[in-house]
Amino acid sequence: MSSAGCSPARVALVTGAARGIGAAVARGLAAEGSALVLVDRDEPALAALADELTGVEVLAVPADVSRADAVADAVDAAVARFGRLDAAVNNAGVPGPQVPTADYPVDAFWRVQQVNVGGVLHGLRAQLPVMVGQGRGAVVNMTSGAGLRGVPGACAYAASKHAVIGLTRTAAVEYARHGVRVNAVAPGLVATELTAGLEADEFAAAHPVGRAARAGEIADAVCWLVSDRAAHVTGVVLPVDGGLTAAVPGLA
Numbered sequence: 745m746s747s748a749g750c751s752p753a754r755v756a757l758v759t760g761a762a763r764g765i766g767a768a769v770a771r772g773l774a775a776e777g778s779a780l781v782l783v784d785r786d787e788p789a790l791a792a793l794a795d796e797l798t799g800v801e802v803l804a805v806p807a808d809v810s811r812a813d814a815v816a817d818a819v820d821a822a823v824a825r826f827g828r829l830d831a832a833v834n835n836a837g838v839p840g841p842q843v844p845t846a847d848y849p850v851d852a853f854w855r856v857q858q859v860n861v862g863g864v865l866h867g868l869r870a871q872l873p874v875m876v877g878q879g880r881g882a883v884v885n886m887t888s889g890a891g892l893r894g895v896p897g898a899c900a901y902a903a904s905k906h907a908v909i910g911l912t913r914t915a916a917v918e919y920a921r922h923g924v925r926v927n928a929v930a931p932g933l934v935a936t937e938l939t940a941g942l943e944a945d946e947f948a949a950a951h952p953v954g955r956a957a958r959a960g961e962i963a964d965a966v967c968w969l970v971s972d973r974a975a976h977v978t979g980v981v982l983p984v985d986g987g988l989t990a991a992v993p994g995l996a
């Protein structure tokens with residue numbers, strides 16, 4: 745195997761980086777030696793993570809990913825600081841209210857799309873031209889098991905995560921010849937603040953492995969996908985879900 749086939753990303757941008765899966769991805773990429781651009785709307789939490797990550801260069805950019813201009817500015821700041829962008833992880837997301845579809849508040853539905861779908865679109869619009877210019881780059885978009893299945897009470901979240909898969913596959917086929925790979929990771933239940941209010945025990949038990957994921961287990965898959973070890977992998981939706989999407993309900 746050539747050493748180039750194992751190289752991690754040199755400069756990586758992560759959205760929703762301040763906590764949960766995004767923070768675990770940031771820690772994983774830092775451990776591999778990547779310089780980091782960390783984006784989140786929670787400025788104090790972002791600053792705390794940046795302080796924690798010693799040994800690599802870190803640029804913290806407070807920004808709301810639902811705003812196209814803010815995401816474009818973050819990518820511009822990354823290129824201004826580091827001169828390149830090898831990897832981007834469009835991870836920021838919100839769950840939205842839990843309400844049956846017929847009663848779902850329309851404003852809340854669109855707010856979820858603005859963050860979960862808009863955030864990915866805004867990321868791709870800013871990141872892809874930089875990567876095309878370099879002739880290489882890798883993007884991972886964070887979808888969910890809710891991007892592959894219906895989830896009662898979560899039409900906005902499920903619609904947004906299905907849309908992330910459509911964005912991922914389309915960008916993957918559009919930019920493959922430019923040396924840019926675009927993939928998605930679909931976690932099942934991950935123990936983070938986002939899931940703290942859910943009936944975690946029952947849902948966790950439905951996973952064939954019998955438990956929720958740790959955020960670091962999702963990060964490991966992301967770090968592999970953005971590295972050159974996944975050089976021939978593009979357009980995939982990788983479940984990292986302890987077998988959840990493979991299981992026949994009730995027989996796991």
Ligand SMILES: NC(=O)c1ccc[n+]([C@@H]2O[C@H](COP(=O)([O-])OP(=O)(O)OC[C@H]3O[C@@H](n4cnc5c(N)ncnc54)[C@H](O)[C@@H]3O)[C@@H](O)[C@H]2O)c1
Nearest residue numbers: 760762763764765785808809836837888933934936937938
């Ligand atoms: N936790 C799970 O079980 C699970 C499962 C499947 C998919 N996911 C997805 O993984 C991603 C991360 O989830 P998590 O569990 O780590 O969530 P989390 O709530 O722990 O962290 C999300 C981070 O994103 C940031 N964020 C939210 N909206 C933002 C915005 N508009 N602009 C900038 N930053 C914003 C928050 O400040 C927070 O730091 C989300 O896209 C989520 O849908 C999570």
